[in-house]
Amino acid sequence: MDGGDGSTLTERFRRAGLRVTGPRQVILRVLEESDDHPDVEELHRRVSAVDPRVNIATVYRTVKKLVEHDLIERHSFDAGRARYEAAPTEHHDHFIDVDTGEVFEFRSDEIERMQQELARAHGFEIVSHRLDVYVRRVNRRKRKARKAD
Amino acid sequence: MDGGDGSTLTERFRRAGLRVTGPRQVILRVLEESDDHPDVEELHRRVSAVDPRVNIATVYRTVKKLVEHDLIERHSFDAGRARYEAAPTEHHDHFIDVDTGEVFEFRSDEIERMQQELARAHGFEIVSHRLDVYVRRVNRRKRKARKAD
DNA sequence: CCCTACTTGCGAATCATTCGCAATAGCGCA
DNA sequence: TGCGCTATTGCGAATGATTCGCAAGTAGGG
Numbered sequence: 001m002d003g004g005d006g007s008t009l010t011e012r013f014r015r016a017g018l019r020v021t022g023p024r025q026v027i028l029r030v031l032e033e034s035d036d037h038p039d040v041e042e043l044h045r046r047v048s049a050v051d052p053r054v055n056i057a058t059v060y061r062t063v064k065k066l067v068e069h070d071l072i073e074r075h076s077f078d079a080g081r082a083r084y085e086a087a088p089t090e091h092h093d094h095f096i097d098v099d100t101g102e103v104f105e106f107r108s109d110e111i112e113r114m115q116q117e118l119a120r121a122h123g124f125e126i127v128s129h130r131l132d133v134y135v136r137r138v139n140r141r142k143r144k145a146r147k148a149d
Numbered sequence: 150m151d152g153g154d155g156s157t158l159t160e161r162f163r164r165a166g167l168r169v170t171g172p173r174q175v176i177l178r179v180l181e182e183s184d185d186h187p188d189v190e191e192l193h194r195r196v197s198a199v200d201p202r203v204n205i206a207t208v209y210r211t212v213k214k215l216v217e218h219d220l221i222e223r224h225s226f227d228a229g230r231a232r233y234e235a236a237p238t239e240h241h242d243h244f245i246d247v248d249t250g251e252v253f254e255f256r257s258d259e260i261e262r263m264q265q266e267l268a269r270a271h272g273f274e275i276v277s278h279r280l281d282v283y284v285r286r287v288n289r290r291k292r293k294a295r296k297a298d
Numbered sequence: 299c300c301c302t303a304c305t306t307g308c309g310a311a312t313c314a315t316t317c318g319c320a321a322t323a324g325c326g327c328a
Numbered sequence: 329t330g331c332g333c334t335a336t337t338g339c340g341a342a343t344g345a346t347t348c349g350c351a352a353g354t355a356g357g358g
Contacts, residue, residue: 019304040346055307060346076225079315083347095268098276106271111263115282118257119244120336124284127247131280133264135273168335170325189314204338209315230314250336 008032009071009086016069023047023054027062031072031086037103039081077103077132093131157181158220158235165218172196172203176211180221180235186252187232226252226281242280 009028014020014108020028030046038046040063042057063084066072075083077096088105095104111131119126158177163169169177179195187195189212193205212233215221224232226245237254240261242289244253268275 021305021355023306032243053307057308057347058306064347073306074228076228079223079225079231082228095271095273097273101195104271106267111260114257114260114263115280118255119282119284122244122253122255122284123245123286124244124282125287127283127285129280129282131264131278133268133273133278134276135268135271137272138274138277166327170324170336172337202338206316206339207337210336 012071013066013069016071018065018069023051024056024062026050026054027059029064031063031084034086037075037077037083037085039083041081043084075130075132093133095133095135098134130140161220166218167214167218172200174209174211175199175203176208180215180233183235186224186226186232186234188224188232190230191234204231220275224279242282244282244284247283247285 001029009032010025012021013024013028018024026047027043030043030050034043034046039098040056040059043063044054047054047059063072067074067084072084072085073087075085075094077083077094088089090107092105092107093111095106096102097104115129158181159174160168162173162177167173173268173291176192176194179192179199183192183195189205189208192212193203193208196203196208212221212223216223216233220236221233222241224234226232226243239256241254241256242260244255245251246253264275264278
């Protein structure tokens with residue numbers, strides 16, 4: 001997941017001028033190793049498995065800093081807790097299965113292009129965008145809703 | 150904003166089997182007359198101008214019911230408070246001006262169609278979706294950020 | 299290796315939203 | 329038109345997520 005040169009989350013974090021402390025190293029590594037979209041509580045759980053002394057407030061503070069520096073993305077698929085994902089090298093959107101809570105990523109250059117055109121036509125330049133598509137599987141017997149990602 | 154027959158928010162509310170009480174009449178009228186995307190606090194402010202006895206908890210309870218019955222839409226553009234808009238007759242997406250907080254609606258049948266295709270290709274059917282495009286005006290001298298909608 | 303500004307842990311505080319409960323009031327029906 | 333059953337309301341307390349204040353600890357430039 002890291003290029004080998006200087007592209008680990010930790011290195012980019014340091015390059016952004018932020019101090020790399022013990023707790024932060026653990027949090028950064030956990031984020032980098034996660035390929036799902038954990039919320040802060042889940043991140044804290046994973047971090048605690050490595051170093052149980054890290055406080056959840058530190059996790060909150062760290063993800064906040066990471067988002068400010070565009071190193072990770074914050075999502076609010078459902079209301080309630082926010083969820084995060086390691087900064088994708090390439091932008092993508094999300095399918096959220098409403099029955100299971102699972103999140104799938106996808107990307108459509110055509111949709112990106114359309115947005116670009118529309119924004120320009122309205123006199124705007126795009127800063128960022130978010131496309132969440134809530135879906136359900138087809139051709140399946142209805143099934144019990146599970147909990148989350 | 151109402152067809153004249155039986156299409157006011159209040160009537161659709163009643164038709165959904167919900168009791169039309171005094172407080173609710175005010176809330177429904179306020180929602181119908183709003184063409185922006187107010188949060189609960191703002192709604193309560195507007196409702197209070199008509200009847201100051203209505204409690205904010207009632208506003209919360211009412212918008213919740215309305216959302217459950219698809220009579221209004223809930224948005225969470227920024228984290229923090231949720232914002233609502235009277236149920237649009239036609240789906241649309243949003244441009245959010247990151248400098249001013251203003252929200253503009255737009256619609257693109259092409260984007261809708263692309264989503265449909267993508268979802269189908271992945272074996273999903275779309276339940277709903279949300280496309281928020283955060284933008285900034287172009288060709289303008291930078292200006293101070295204002296507060297909200 | 300030292301100094302200083304940045305971080306941390308911890309518990310308290312804050313924000314948005316929901317709940318519990320007793321009092322009140324729609325509205326279908328007699 | 330009046331009754332009763334049940335949904336709804338106001339209010340304050342409770343909740344859940346996130347942030348803050350502060351004293352103690354530490355990264356890392358010089």
